[in-house]
Amino acid sequence: MQCPFCGYQRFYIKDSSDEFETYGFDCKSGDVCFDPGIDDASLTDLKDDTHIYCDQCAWNGKFKEIKK
Ligand SMILES: [Zn+2]
Numbered sequence: 661m662q663c664p665f666c667g668y669q670r671f672y673i674k675d676s677s678d679e680f681e682t683y684g685f686d687c688k689s690g691d692v693c694f695d696p697g698i699d700d701a702s703l704t705d706l707k708d709d710t711h712i713y714c715d716q717c718a719w720n721g722k723f724k725e726i727k728k
Contacts (some may be wrong), residue, residue, distance in 0.1 A: 661687035661726045668716040671726075673706070684715065687726070 662669045669688045675681035685694040692706055706712075708724035 665719040
């Protein structure tokens with residue numbers, strides 16, 4: 661899994677109730693790995709249509725677009 665634009669393997673999602681709250685994760689291992697310290701209870705499951713943002717460039721889109 662990587663950004664289709666720049667190839668970066670780190671992304672973040674925005675909190676559905678607070679757009680200034682973001683949760684980072686990377687996909688280097690092939691699995692989604694959220695940053696340590698993030699409260700699991702506050703995370704919504706990553707679904708195919710979850711909107712994600714590349715941490716390095718302006719790309720953003722649906723989670724399914726980076727899944728292989
Ligand atoms: Zn990117």
